[in-house]
Amino acid sequence: MRIGIVGGGQLGRMLGLAGIPLGLEFVFLDPGDEPPASAVGDIIPAPFDDREALELLAKRCDILTYEFENVDVDSLQAAAADSAPVFPTPRALATAQDRKSEKLAFEAAGIPVAPWRAVASHEELRDAGRTLGLPLVVKTRRFGYDGKGQYRIQDPSDVDAAWAALGGVPLLAERFVEFEREVSALGVRGGDGSLAAYPLTENVHRGGILHTSRAPLDDVELQAQADRCLRALTDELDYRGTIAIEFFVVAGQLYGNEFAPRVHNSGHWTIEGAVCSQFENHLRAICGVPLGACRPRGHAGMVNLVGTMPPVASLLELPDVHLHDYHKEARPGRKLGHVTGVAASPGERDRIIDRIETLLA
Amino acid sequence: MRIGIVGGGQLGRMLGLAGIPLGLEFVFLDPGDEPPASAVGDIIPAPFDDREALELLAKRCDILTYEFENVDVDSLQAAAADSAPVFPTPRALATAQDRKSEKLAFEAAGIPVAPWRAVASHEELRDAGRTLGLPLVVKTRRFGYDGKGQYRIQDPSDVDAAWAALGGVPLLAERFVEFEREVSALGVRGGDGSLAAYPLTENVHRGGILHTSRAPLDDVELQAQADRCLRALTDELDYRGTIAIEFFVVAGQLYGNEFAPRVHNSGHWTIEGAVCSQFENHLRAICGVPLGACRPRGHAGMVNLVGTMPPVASLLELPDVHLHDYHKEARPGRKLGHVTGVAASPGERDRIIDRIETLLA
Numbered sequence: 037m038r039i040g041i042v043g044g045g046q047l048g049r050m051l052g053l054a055g056i057p058l059g060l061e062f063v064f065l066d067p068g069d070e071p072p073a074s075a076v077g078d079i080i081p082a083p084f085d086d087r088e089a090l091e092l093l094a095k096r097c098d099i100l101t102y103e104f105e106n107v108d109v110d111s112l113q114a115a116a117a118d119s120a121p122v123f124p125t126p127r128a129l130a131t132a133q134d135r136k137s138e139k140l141a142f143e144a145a146g147i148p149v150a151p152w153r154a155v156a157s158h159e160e161l162r163d164a165g166r167t168l169g170l171p172l173v174v175k176t177r178r179f180g181y182d183g184k185g186q187y188r189i190q191d192p193s194d195v196d197a198a199w200a201a202l203g204g205v206p207l208l209a210e211r212f213v214e215f216e217r218e219v220s221a222l223g224v225r226g227g228d229g230s231l232a233a234y235p236l237t238e239n240v241h242r243g244g245i246l247h248t249s250r251a252p253l254d255d256v257e258l259q260a261q262a263d264r265c266l267r268a269l270t271d272e273l274d275y276r277g278t279i280a281i282e283f284f285v286v287a288g289q290l291y292g293n294e295f296a297p298r299v300h301n302s303g304h305w306t307i308e309g310a311v312c313s314q315f316e317n318h319l320r321a322i323c324g325v326p327l328g329a330c331r332p333r334g335h336a337g338m339v340n341l342v343g344t345m346p347p348v349a350s351l352l353e354l355p356d357v358h359l360h361d362y363h364k365e366a367r368p369g370r371k372l373g374h375v376t377g378v379a380a381s382p383g384e385r386d387r388i389i390d391r392i393e394t395l396l397a
Numbered sequence: 398m399r400i401g402i403v404g405g406g407q408l409g410r411m412l413g414l415a416g417i418p419l420g421l422e423f424v425f426l427d428p429g430d431e432p433p434a435s436a437v438g439d440i441i442p443a444p445f446d447d448r449e450a451l452e453l454l455a456k457r458c459d460i461l462t463y464e465f466e467n468v469d470v471d472s473l474q475a476a477a478a479d480s481a482p483v484f485p486t487p488r489a490l491a492t493a494q495d496r497k498s499e500k501l502a503f504e505a506a507g508i509p510v511a512p513w514r515a516v517a518s519h520e521e522l523r524d525a526g527r528t529l530g531l532p533l534v535v536k537t538r539r540f541g542y543d544g545k546g547q548y549r550i551q552d553p554s555d556v557d558a559a560w561a562a563l564g565g566v567p568l569l570a571e572r573f574v575e576f577e578r579e580v581s582a583l584g585v586r587g588g589d590g591s592l593a594a595y596p597l598t599e600n601v602h603r604g605g606i607l608h609t610s611r612a613p614l615d616d617v618e619l620q621a622q623a624d625r626c627l628r629a630l631t632d633e634l635d636y637r638g639t640i641a642i643e644f645f646v647v648a649g650q651l652y653g654n655e656f657a658p659r660v661h662n663s664g665h666w667t668i669e670g671a672v673c674s675q676f677e678n679h680l681r682a683i684c685g686v687p688l689g690a691c692r693p694r695g696h697a698g699m700v701n702l703v704g705t706m707p708p709v710a711s712l713l714e715l716p717d718v719h720l721h722d723y724h725k726e727a728r729p730g731r732k733l734g735h736v737t738g739v740a741a742s743p744g745e746r747d748r749i750i751d752r753i754e755t756l757l758a
Contacts, residue, residue, distance in 0.1 A: 053414055056436045059709065059722030059734075075417045076437065311717055311739075326714040333694060348420065353687040356672055361420030373420075378672075 037323060038063060040097030040120065042084060042112065043104030044073035046362040046371065047299050050307070051103060052076025054315035060323070065093045072362045084108070090115030099123065099322050101277065103298055105132060106179055123322040124277040128297040131273060135177045135208040135294070142292040145268035149292050150284075152210035158199045164209035165195055171212040174198050176205050184244070188212065213291055215284035219253055220302040221262035224278045224317040225270040227324040232317065233263050234310060234330040237302050239282075242342075245369065248389060249302045249338040250382075251309060261290045269295065278303070278318035301340070301371070308358050309336025309378050334378045335385040339392045341373040346395045351375055354391055398684060399424060401458030401481065403445060403473065404465030405434035407723040407732065408660050411668070412464060413437025415676035421684070426454045433723045445469070451476030460484065460683050462638065464659055466493060467540055484683040485638040489658040492634060496538045496569040496655070503653040506629035510653045511645075513571035519560045525570035526556055532573040535559050537566050545605065549573065574652055576645035580614055581663040582623035585639045585678040586631040588685040593678065594624050595671060595691040598663050600643070603703075606730065609750060610663045610699040611743075612670060622651045630656065639664070639679035662701070662732070669719050670697025670739050695739045696746040700753045702734040707756045712736055715752055 037060055041048045044066030052062045052073055062077030065086075071079065080096075082089030084107045094100055094115050100122045102112070109130045116122045131137045136154045143149065151168045154177070155161045165172055170192070176185035187198040189209075218241065223233040235252030236259050253259075265281055280300030283290040303314035312320075312328020320327050344366050351359050354377070361373040377388030398421055402409045405427030413423045413434055423438030426447075432440065441457075443450030445468045455461055455476050461483045463473070470491045477483045492498045497515045504510065512529045515538065516522045526533055531553070537546035548559040550570075579602065584594040596613030597620050614620075626642055641661030644651040664675035673681075673689020681688050705727050712720050715738070722734040738749030 049417070053417060056410070056414060056724075057719070057721045059720075059724050061436065061724075075422065312719075320713060325710045328713070329716055349686045352681060352689070355690055358418070358673075359420075360418045363417075363420050363422075 037061070037099070038097045039319065039322070040065070040093040040100045041073070041077075042090070042093070042100070042102035042107045044068065044071035044079055045103060046072045046360075046364070046373075047103035048073035049076055049362060050304070050315045050360070051101075051299065051319065054307075054313055055319045058316070058319060058323075060319060063093060063096050065089055072364060075363065085111055087111050087115060091119070094119035101298075101318070101322050102129065105129065105296065105298065109133065124275055124279070124297045125273070128273040128275050128279075132295055132297045133178055135175055136206075138294060139208070141269065141272060142295075145265065145272045147265045147269060147281075147292040148289060150211045150213045152208060155207040155209045158195075158203060161199055161203070161207065161209060162192075162195050165189060165192055168209060168211045172209050173212050174202055174207055174209050176202055177208050178206070186244070213284040213286060213293075215286055215291075217285045218293075219258065219262070219283050219285055219290070220249075220300065221266050221281045221283065222278065222300060222303040222306070222314055223263075223266040223270065223330070224314070224321050224327055225275045226321045226327045227276055229271075230327060231267055231270060232327045232330045233266050234303065234306060234314070235259065235332050236262050237305065239302050243369070245342055245371070246301045246340055247342075248340070249305055250385065250389070251305050251336050252332045254382075257288060258285065258290060265290065265292065277321045278314045301374075304360070304374050305336035305338040305376050306330075307360075308376050309333055334380055335382050336376060336378045337385045337389040338374055338376045339389060339396070340371055341375065341396070342371055343368045345372050350395050351392070354388065354395075356388065357392065398422070398460070399458045400680065400683070401426070401454040401461045402434070402438075403451070403454070403461070403463035403468050405429065405432035405440055406464060407433045407721075407725070407734075408464035409434035410437055410723060411665070411676045411721070412462075412660065412680065415668075415674055416680045419677070419680060419684075421680060424454060424457050426450055433725060436724065446472055448472050448476060452480070455480035462659075462679070462683050463490065466490065466657065466659065470494065485636055485640070485658045486634070489634040489636050489640075493656055493658045494539055496536055497567075499655060500569070500571075502630060502633060503656075506626065506633045508626045508630060508642075508653040509650060511572045511574045513569060516568040516570045519556075519564060522560055522564070522568065522570060523553075523556050526550055526553055529570060529572045533570050534573050535563055535568055535570050537563055538569050539567070547605070574645040574647060574654075576647055576652075578646045579654075580619065580623070580644050580646055580651070581610075581661065582627050582642045582644065583639065583661060583664040583667070583675055584624075584627040584631065584691070585675070585682050585688055586636045587682045587688045588637055590632075591688060592628055592631060593688045593691045594627050595664065595667060595675070596620065596693050597623050598666065600663050604730070606703055606732070607662045607701055608703075609701070610666055611746065611750070612666050612697050613693045615743075618649060619646065619651060626651065626653065638682045639675045662735075665721070665735050666697035666699040666737050667691075668721075669737050670694055695741055696743050697737060697739045698746045698750040699735055699737045700750060700757070701732055702736065702757070703732055704729045706733050711756050712753070715749065715756075717749065718753065
């Protein structure tokens with residue numbers, strides 16, 4: 037079976053690495069020069085909105101999926117039309133592409149969210165500050181990632197600067213959440229509606245980019261909330277594939293921040309740290325075969341390698357550490373790889389993370 | 398760094414899958430049409446003894462290795478000469494290619510072997526039967542694999558048939574070992590002479606082809622013998638890379654049968670069942686970076702898929718089971734894939750193997 041993937045970055049690369057042992061073949065659509073996924077499949081070199089290229093991808097493949105979220109949903113749907121089904125469904129993709137529809141989906145699924153409203157003008161933004169209360173986070177409704185397209189309003193006097201920075205496109209304003217921790221719920225929903233959920237992952241961001249993930253987060257009550265949210269949201273969206281919901285934790289309660297209709301950086305630890313990885317499970321789901329177990333194998337910690345790669349030998353010298361080099365050109369703020377350590381206890385796992393961080397300092 | 402691999406079969410495929418996350422790139426020399434490794438690197442389509450193709454491989458790559466043993470050592474060495482080092486060294490390859498030099502290497506390393514002698518004529522074969530005692534196993538000295546090129550002499554009257562079947566090429570006769578079990582010692586020796594050894598693996602063959610492997614074999618005394626053998630043989634050969642020594646066990650004693658100067662089928666369980674797989678460790682060794690831990694992660698069982706592939710969905714339905722489909726055309730006696738299960742106890746592992754075998758029946 038041949039899988040067509042829109043996007044040939046590191047997520048595509050890791051999908052390929054997970055799928056080749058299942059006997060799958062891969063074709064990626066990506067505009068980049070030798071993108072990371074070129075190591076594991078053919079590349080159709082074209083922009084993501086190239087309708088003809090999308091049609092070619094659909095014709096060459098049995099099933100389409102995406103690892104990049106900002107593809108035009110109508111083009112994707114039209115291109116795939118008679119050739120290959122698209123999973124997760126274009127509806128899930130469209131929902132995730134717009135922060136307003138994302139919040140509405142959370143609400144429809146009964147997932148608590150911070151007070152929010154859509155904002156279309158300078159005046160509405162000022163209003164939002166008054167109605168929702170400060171501090172406020174303002175985000176572009178579309179095309180934001182890794183903290184880009186966001187502005188924090190601390191004080192009423194920041195409204196003008198926020199509008200100057202982001203205004204002119206549809207925005208969403210939400211009350212800033214004084215969170216105690218950030219966690220993500222990763223799960224996979226199969227073609228038959230069955231759901232498998234990974235243990236909760238605790239994430240730390242730096243400069244808007246994921247820095248570390250730790251799993252499992254042993255908290256029975258939060259896990260139960262997360263499982264309910266995964267079940268409700270994926271049912272609501274008639275979802276198929278791996279999904280990641282990012283939450284804020286406040287006083288023992290999860291608040292939905294955003295979700296990604298794809299494999300997610302905060303689930304990279306599942307490659308070595310769970311029985312079946314988020315990548316393999318995504319492929320199992322879209323291919324309609326039984327899902328694999330999401331059970332953790334020990335205590336995993338993941339550290340992103342951003343901007344520069346430390347010397348490989350120094351990373352590999354650390355016991356129980358696994359390197360994932362995305363084969364990308366170094367550039368400030370760019371995710372170049374990640375490192376995962378798996379240990380028998382949370383304390384040991386944290387010591388591995390400390391040792392990795394020492395190398396990055 | 399670009400690794401050139403002679404042979405593009407499933408071992409090459411799994412080397413590629415292990416090496417891509419390390420940032421390595423791969424080129425394979427293989428005469429087949431879309432060989433298994435084509436999913437993970439470029440293929441130079443040529444016979445293994447094509448000197449020009451070997452030279453091209455060496456020129457395109459930084460380091461050469463092999464996953465196929467019957468390549469001509471002189472051609473490989475000459476082709477690599479000024480372009481790229483070859484690991485494991487051609488000396489180790491040459492030693493493994495000839496059952497006589499293999500036995501001599503075992504003896505030089507102090508590894509016990511069954512009584513044997515090289516045989517060049519019908520008369521010498523008859524003699525061997527008298528001197529070594531029956532039953533006797535006769536093997537071609539070169540180009541044997543998966544039980545091919547072997548004949549068992551039970552009775553003096555079998556000598557003529559054995560000679561008729563195998564005679565005309567150099568042979569080796571050895572006393573048949575009434576073994577209690579077959580085990581293999583897998584290890585990896587780094588560029589600095591450091592050695593890492595996996596726990597002993599117990600193997601069951603069917604029709605000369607590996608059927609199942611189980612690890613770890615918990616036997617402190619046998620493990621100590623295996624570790625000594627690995628240390629002595631790899632030092633003797635100035636080895637670099639992953640090596641597999643196959644042993645017979647008789648009354649608590651290991652007897653060396655043969656060794657493979659490469660990653661080995663009986664080590665496939667290490668992908669999910671050990672911290673660092675035999676494939677990644679082979680690459681770490683030949684690239685000269687620190688070796689990974691060989692520690693087991695639970696109790697692993699591997700079952701080869703030979704001749705026909707069972708329905709994928711039925712395999713994936715088994716919990717904690719990992720499929721490795723080599724993407725090969727089905728043919729009787731051909732290794733098409735393998736399945737690995739990892740469990741918390743040997744008993745649970747054996748139940749997973751039973752369930753897999755039920756599917757194959």
